[in-house]
Amino acid sequence: MSATHTAAFFRAEGVLVSSGVMHAAMFMAGQRAGMRERALRFGQALASVPVFGLLGQNDRTLGNRVAHLCYRDMTEDRVVVLAEEYVEDVLLEKVLDSGVELLRKAKADGHRVVVLSEGIGEIMHRLRERLRYVDDLICNALEYRDGKATGKLREPVIGGYEGGKWLKQYAAEHDLDLSRSFAYGTHGPDLLLLSAVGHPCAVNPDPTLRKAAREADWPVMDYSA
């Protein structure tokens, strides 16, 4: 029996917002409790920027793990409150209207709108409240122990190549016909996601994805607002 529903998958970073997880990590690190902790964790976040940049082209799972190390020992209370502050004061300014228009159109066309993000739930769920049209959000989750972040991300880490694996399972669970579905990606590791759907689109792609999109003759969109 063939699937009856369709979906539109959106990578949040690059498609819907112009900033990524490093930006959030540096904001959080700079708001740690106590000057010493702030300096230490901000330095740690800063040092992980080039590592993330290098790994981000290919292995974003490891890049995300490195980026989120600066959350270590941060209380859940603090993460939640600062996430709210980050979304309200920073992230909403970085929402890309063109991306939101894509969301709106997908919803209007009757697709199930799914947003994938490398960001942590505390931030992304709050952003989701502000972005209408989102049916489902799949994002990373910090691991907590005794009310404090361990600095690790809970499995599965969003952002790596395993996107294609969960996509099949997700499609089966929600009765989705992927050949009629859409996907908007930005990074190299989104290749699996894009190649699994019938209507892929590269948005503000990084060099790896741009090259792949050109070779596969996928549409490419570039926008900055």
Place this chain on the structure above:
Amino acid sequence: MSDAGTAGRAGGWSIRETLAGKRVLLTGASGFVGKVWLAMMLDRLPQIGRIYVLLRGKGRGARERFEKIVNESPVFKPLHEAQEGRMSEFVSQRVEVVAGDVSAPKLGMDDATYERLVADVDVVLNFAGLVDFNPDVRDALASNVDGAMHVADFCERSGRAVLLHVSTCYVAGHRDGRVPEAPVGDRSPGGKPLQAQAEYAALQQLIADVHAENDDPATEASLRDDVLRRLAERGHEGDYKRVTDMVGRLKRKRLRENMAKAGTDRAKSLGWPNTYTYTKALAEALLQQRADRVRVSVLRPAIVESATEFPFAGWNEGFNTSGPLVYLAGTWFRHVPAAAGNPLDVIPVDFVCKAITIVACALLRDEASPVYQCGSSDRNFLAIDRLTELSALGHRKHLREHGANALEKLVLSRWDAKAADPEHVLNVTNIRKLMAQVTRYLKHGRPEKIPSEVREWADDMSKTTDNGVRKLRQIEDVLELFMPFTYEHYCVFVCRAIDRHVIIEPEFRFAPETIEWRSYWLDVHMPGLRRWCFPEYEDKPKEIYTPKTPFRLLDPPAAASPSVTSTSVGEVGS
């Protein structure tokens, strides 16, 4: 003596049916908990028979005081709004104000009223007490101990009235670990033998000794010498009357101070941190001895704080326990003296009122335990370092939007407070001393020849720092009082006895495990403190409620008691 009619429904019993038509004598109705309980009963249990509210004041004094409380306290706002113009009739049908005083024999009532109430009352709720931590020991004894004995006398004379005595979890004194829901034992927290009657007598003797020492002619002579010397230093010659008045004032002040000190010393010598917890424990021990003659339960709330939903989210008042800690977290002083990991056993006032109602019903149903503790640490642990951080985060949220200037919005909002050792170099005492030093310099140490603008600035600044010193002194005193609970001891108060009573009405269930501390602290408690308590710390006027139609307590003929039938109970309760 369990009432079969109220039992058995869904394995529990009904608060409404148990209290329908019952007569309650309420003492301490003007206090934080007392007012909320009264408003809750009137709002949720209008089928209650009658609530006799014992208030100080003679003749119309008590009635006028009650009218003022109901008209001005925001606690009664929901009831005013629900009753619209019928508030006077509604309340007068259910409440009778009785002039009296728990610290006096026969509760300070005239004989006829006392006998009428003895014959009529089903349950006595004794909320009355002096909650100052280190007051004049005579006042503490009168309110906390004698008051409890007088309500017990009332119940004993009645023969059928049951007694719920509201105490405090902190009767546990200087103790660590899990504190069971058990009566005060025969040893003090410090390990000394404790015999209630003997201790009561010793306390009275202590008071007599302090009196005698103060009345000693040698004391008076010494005070007189002091007065004369001070007058001479100021170039005055004191006439006899003036000197005698001054000596009298000094003697009274000295007596109050010595009485406070005597109480505190006695409490500490036995292992209690202050006179309040010591006298509360003594009252419990004395009540325990009368348990064969009076059906009594003791309910010990922990630290009673802002309401979660009744009368409305965030309601609080006064200089409570967490208030100064939260206030401190919003200032430039970062180091809140507290031991990380210690619980601060906070329980919202409406939870306490529900627990009181459940235990009162359990007493009426003859199935009550002797002691109930009413806190959160056992069932929903909140560590003091967590609440310190939550307080700092709450201030951050508030100051980012409502800071008075850029400094507050950008810097103070990010100036995180943290739990620290009391001996930390940046503790409140050191900051206060530093600020006092600055004040002294600005007032007296500045160069004589300075421009007038600088002089004016220095004058203004000295007023600001002087004010700051005063506030810090207040906060310092409060923090010192709370140090046993925030730093020195790790106490978890077992709170399970109440679970024996299964209540069918969800709105009366006691479930502290349902409190989500982050949202409670940030969205309920801190906004409540900011609105209802911080103005008091800052010497700002208190917000009072003004109903559209003022409440007047009607005379009994105009306010017949509410009829109680099974039909009306069902209708009102539904």
